[in-house]
Amino acid sequence: MVRTKLADVARLAGVDISTASRVLRGEATQRIRQETRERVLQSARTLNYAPNQLARGLRMARSATFGIVVPQLDNPVFASAIFGAEKATLRHGYSLLIAHRGSDATDSVYQRMSHGNRVDGLLVASLDDDKLLRNELEAAQVPFVLLNRQLADAPHAVVLDSRAAAEIAVDHLVALGHRRIAHLAGRPGGFNAGERLAGYRGALERHGIGFDPALVAVAGYTAEGGAQAMRQLLAQRPTAVLGATLVTAAGAMAVLHEGGLQIPQDVSVVGLHDAPVATMLYPQLTTVKMPTERMGELAADLLIALVDGRTPDTIAPLPPDGMVIRSSTGPAPF
Amino acid sequence: MVRTKLADVARLAGVDISTASRVLRGEATQRIRQETRERVLQSARTLNYAPNQLARGLRMARSATFGIVVPQLDNPVFASAIFGAEKATLRHGYSLLIAHRGSDATDSVYQRMSHGNRVDGLLVASLDDDKLLRNELEAAQVPFVLLNRQLADAPHAVVLDSRAAAEIAVDHLVALGHRRIAHLAGRPGGFNAGERLAGYRGALERHGIGFDPALVAVAGYTAEGGAQAMRQLLAQRPTAVLGATLVTAAGAMAVLHEGGLQIPQDVSVVGLHDAPVATMLYPQLTTVKMPTERMGELAADLLIALVDGRTPDTIAPLPPDGMVIRSSTGPAPF
DNA sequence: GGCGCTGGCGCAATCGATTGCTGCCGCCTA
DNA sequence: TAGGCGGCAGCAATCGATTGCGCCAGCGCC
Numbered sequence: 001m002v003r004t005k006l007a008d009v010a011r012l013a014g015v016d017i018s019t020a021s022r023v024l025r026g027e028a029t030q031r032i033r034q035e036t037r038e039r040v041l042q043s044a045r046t047l048n049y050a051p052n053q054l055a056r057g058l059r060m061a062r063s064a065t066f067g068i069v070v071p072q073l074d075n076p077v078f079a080s081a082i083f084g085a086e087k088a089t090l091r092h093g094y095s096l097l098i099a100h101r102g103s104d105a106t107d108s109v110y111q112r113m114s115h116g117n118r119v120d121g122l123l124v125a126s127l128d129d130d131k132l133l134r135n136e137l138e139a140a141q142v143p144f145v146l147l148n149r150q151l152a153d154a155p156h157a158v159v160l161d162s163r164a165a166a167e168i169a170v171d172h173l174v175a176l177g178h179r180r181i182a183h184l185a186g187r188p189g190g191f192n193a194g195e196r197l198a199g200y201r202g203a204l205e206r207h208g209i210g211f212d213p214a215l216v217a218v219a220g221y222t223a224e225g226g227a228q229a230m231r232q233l234l235a236q237r238p239t240a241v242l243g244a245t246l247v248t249a250a251g252a253m254a255v256l257h258e259g260g261l262q263i264p265q266d267v268s269v270v271g272l273h274d275a276p277v278a279t280m281l282y283p284q285l286t287t288v289k290m291p292t293e294r295m296g297e298l299a300a301d302l303l304i305a306l307v308d309g310r311t312p313d314t315i316a317p318l319p320p321d322g323m324v325i326r327s328s329t330g331p332a333p334f
Numbered sequence: 335m336v337r338t339k340l341a342d343v344a345r346l347a348g349v350d351i352s353t354a355s356r357v358l359r360g361e362a363t364q365r366i367r368q369e370t371r372e373r374v375l376q377s378a379r380t381l382n383y384a385p386n387q388l389a390r391g392l393r394m395a396r397s398a399t400f401g402i403v404v405p406q407l408d409n410p411v412f413a414s415a416i417f418g419a420e421k422a423t424l425r426h427g428y429s430l431l432i433a434h435r436g437s438d439a440t441d442s443v444y445q446r447m448s449h450g451n452r453v454d455g456l457l458v459a460s461l462d463d464d465k466l467l468r469n470e471l472e473a474a475q476v477p478f479v480l481l482n483r484q485l486a487d488a489p490h491a492v493v494l495d496s497r498a499a500a501e502i503a504v505d506h507l508v509a510l511g512h513r514r515i516a517h518l519a520g521r522p523g524g525f526n527a528g529e530r531l532a533g534y535r536g537a538l539e540r541h542g543i544g545f546d547p548a549l550v551a552v553a554g555y556t557a558e559g560g561a562q563a564m565r566q567l568l569a570q571r572p573t574a575v576l577g578a579t580l581v582t583a584a585g586a587m588a589v590l591h592e593g594g595l596q597i598p599q600d601v602s603v604v605g606l607h608d609a610p611v612a613t614m615l616y617p618q619l620t621t622v623k624m625p626t627e628r629m630g631e632l633a634a635d636l637l638i639a640l641v642d643g644r645t646p647d648t649i650a651p652l653p654p655d656g657m658v659i660r661s662s663t664g665p666a667p668f
Numbered sequence: 669g670g671c672g673c674t675g676g677c678g679c680a681a682t683c684g685a686t687t688g689c690t691g692c693c694g695c696c697t698a
Numbered sequence: 699t700a701g702g703c704g705g706c707a708g709c710a711a712t713c714g715a716t717t718g719c720g721c722c723a724g725c726g727c728c
Contacts, residue, residue, distance in 0.1 A: 389714035
């Protein structure tokens with residue numbers, strides 16, 4: 001299983017390997033006769049040549065590989081971001097190393113990936129504490145781009161416009177006549193949680209509906225958290241619920257079912273983020289679709305620009321792709 | 335951002351780089367004085383040295399990287415397999431390149447990964463046609479291990495015991511008094527679909543229940559497929575349904591809801607494979623938990639053995655982890 | 669006292685590709 | 699005719715780590 005190398009191509013074409021290299025890399029500064037060029041290209045094709053990325057990487061100090069680190073692998077939002085990142089890296093001849101960093105991680109994945117020159121840069125989706133994350137990324141000593149996350153002093157990030165997402169969800173509910181709209185909020189202090197809350201609140205006020213703190217409960221990002229928050233909010237008799245994520249919304253739906261409340265006749269439910277699982281719930285969940293795949297793509301593009309030494313523009317928060325209206329929302333009762 | 339290299343360590347320790355290398359690699363054949371050894375190790379620690387994987391890979395013709403190829407990224411089963419594979423590769427100092435191969439793929443991901451010596455081997459989860467898959471894997475010219483899939487002439491695979499899974503699901507339903515048990519089958523001709531069907535059928539017969547082809551409908555592996563199959567089966571008035579996957583079971587549940595049937599009072603539902611999404615459905619889905627994460631781990635271990643030149647034993651189908659009884663199954667009506 | 673052995677370590681080749689520099693050939697100009 | 703120059707292509711160093719081989723000093727043995 002010996003792979004063909006540059007020397008094989010050069011020998012077949014009757015040229016030096018340096019010439020073969022120049023032809024195949026398409027180097028512009030050196031002039032090579034058209035006829036020679038074609039001979040080399042033909043040989044490469046015949047031998048099905050592909051450059052050894054390890055050798056090239058060693059010489060050029062570039063591995064043509066990025067690492068992507070996510071907190072969980074089975075979350076559809078991250079899956080979609082990975083998908084987008086994979087598309088973009090592939091387009092540029094890069095590969096994508098994957099790793100996850102659970103909350104129980106003892107070492108730094110970032111450092112593990114960057115040490116040993118395995119990757120040229122990192123795509124980072126993290127729910128970690130700012131300080132910890134900053135330290136670990138600093139130790140990794142490679143360019144990085146954050147996914148849906150801000151960090152002071154970290155200039156490169158691609159974020160979703162969570163505020164706008166919350167707003168259009170509230171708009172949708174208000175248009176259906178709802179005025180008692182509860183919010184299952186994310187982790188307090190978190191960047192996105194704050195944005196979503198602000199969007200929720202802003203939209204309410206825009207519609208002349210007072211903000212009632214009793215209608216907001218912290219749900220975090222799990223189904224169980226959504227369920228607990230919903231139980232707590234039931235006493236407030238909301239006619240609609242806005243979940244911070246699809247998963248918390250699903251947790252809330254389970255509680256409504258248990259409580260004998262009809263969705264959407266008694267209570268409407270909206271989740272932020274869309275994924276196939278939304279169609280598997282009953283009733284199918286109305287969501288705000290967010291460009292998570294695009295986020296992954298843009299982040300990878302940005303990282304490529306960074307390692308190429310360009311200084312890319314910062315990217316504005318990505319607006320929602322719009323509401324996906326399914327069966328979990330309907331007119332407000334009475 | 336210059337990383338420390340072996341030469342730096344050697345200089346600090348006052349030895350040749352070859353000596354430093356031998357110490358750090360723990361080479362056994364060469365004798366090195368204890369004192370020298372410690373000096374080198376100390377220098378490496380001081381400088382926070384990590385070997386350049388590109389250089390080492392070039393020299394040793396080993397990238398210490400595997401590729402994993404999955405049909406979809408957002409399927410919890412694959413996510414879990416990736417998770418397991420990542421754990422195992424990490425344990426052995428390997429990294430994991432990720433790629434997906436949609437049904438619309440035009441080129442061969444396998445070849446793309448293996449060409450250029452980026453990976454030492456491939457973990458392959460594929461739903462492709464046998465012939466296509468075989469050809470593409472052959473062209474890739476690297477060792478590979480199949481995930482939950484058999485292929486003639488491909489000796490290395492780690493599969494789940496789908497037959498046993500279907501059996502214990504049927505056992506569970508029969509124990510609850512069900513006798514009209516429908517099956518939402520996978521893709522006809524598929525390896526796993528056949529196994530599941532055989533398990534379903536075998537268990538029925540073991541319990542003295544005749545096999546009724548009218549109670550089996552092809553659902554494929556999507557929620558929509560599950561829904562269609564369920565619609566078709568409704569006329570047969572089953573009291574229980576066994577979905578080939580969690581996703582098809584969810585699709586079936588939606589149809590039952592629409593039809594005004596109560597779960598589990600009128601119809602019980604079981605899905606094969608377990609994942610967090612099972613708890614997000616209403617009612618929460620009873621499933622057969624399969625060791626998908628373990629499958630990924632074992633496959634990676636097996637691949638490591640292969641590239642090390644060992645010839646590992648074939649691995650027996652992994653038995654189910656057991657039933658996870660939630661709220662979607664209950665006693666048969668009347 | 670010479671020879672050989674062995675422990676301990678350094679020299680240098682090697683993996684495959686990239687790239688600065690040099691060399692050769694032919695033609696043009698002075 | 700000599701010098702110069704432009705077009706083309708090869709030589710050889712380089713990236714960082716691994717490893718076969720050889721060197722040297724010290725010791726034991728005859």
